[in-house]
Amino acid sequence: MVQYSAALDRSFAALSDPTRRAILLRLGRSEASISELADGVEMTLTGLKKHVRVLEEAGLVTTRKVGRVRRCRLGPRRLEDVAKWIGSYRNLLEARLDHLEDFLNHSRGSS
Amino acid sequence: MVQYSAALDRSFAALSDPTRRAILLRLGRSEASISELADGVEMTLTGLKKHVRVLEEAGLVTTRKVGRVRRCRLGPRRLEDVAKWIGSYRNLLEARLDHLEDFLNHSRGSS
Numbered sequence: 431m432v433q434y435s436a437a438l439d440r441s442f443a444a445l446s447d448p449t450r451r452a453i454l455l456r457l458g459r460s461e462a463s464i465s466e467l468a469d470g471v472e473m474t475l476t477g478l479k480k481h482v483r484v485l486e487e488a489g490l491v492t493t494r495k496v497g498r499v500r501r502c503r504l505g506p507r508r509l510e511d512v513a514k515w516i517g518s519y520r521n522l523l524e525a526r527l528d529h530l531e532d533f534l535n536h537s538r539g540s541s
Numbered sequence: 542m543v544q545y546s547a548a549l550d551r552s553f554a555a556l557s558d559p560t561r562r563a564i565l566l567r568l569g570r571s572e573a574s575i576s577e578l579a580d581g582v583e584m585t586l587t588g589l590k591k592h593v594r595v596l597e598e599a600g601l602v603t604t605r606k607v608g609r610v611r612r613c614r615l616g617p618r619r620l621e622d623v624a625k626w627i628g629s630y631r632n633l634l635e636a637r638l639d640h641l642e643d644f645l646n647h648s649r650g651s652s
Contacts (some may be wrong), residue, residue, distance in 0.1 A: 435559045445626075502630060517624075
């Protein structure tokens with residue numbers, strides 16, 4: 431349970447930066463080298479590598495060295511846990527809204 | 542666009558802590574005072590207040606003073622943007638998987 435929660439913490443923290451979200455969307459299309467990821471991003475390669483490392487530590491990206499080039503692609507984790515948490519939370523809010531609606535309908539019915 | 546992204550950054554960052562996620566789930570059931578939120582959480586009131594402030598800054602929680610008690614409830618933001626981002630990302634991955642499947646089926650058909 432603690433392990434699950436720590437993984438969820440890392441996923442949410444990894445997603446809290448626009449550059450890291452852009453990297454995930456880019457790698458969702460195809461794998462890419464660090465230099466290809468840097469195309470069109472106003473950031474040093476060093477800065478970009480740091481973001482890739484955060485994504486790698488969260489299991490969202492994996493990298494491998496091919497000659498002198500580091501290739502990046504999506505990792506084993508595909509935000510299933512994040513999607514599940516958000517889904518549960520929104521279901522909770524909807525259930526509460528339904529409950530409120532029932533209450534209002536009942537109040538109207540009995541007035 | 543930048544404003545939207547900053548709000549999304551704050552939402553994801555707010556969700557990257559298990560105590561803050563627990564507070565949201567608790568307030569999803571009903572509003573509560575800071576002391577009520579502290580029930581069953583191994584944390585000082587000061588620590589808890591800091592987490593509530595992060596959630597408040599992200600628009601996920603609002604608080605108001607009633608006499609000497611600070612009441613907390615869910616704020617105007619209901620993680621719509623977070624759910625939307627996660628949904629788009631997972632659709633992208635699924636589309637890519639479908640594309641791969643089509644490719645494999647086509648390869649089999651033509652072999």
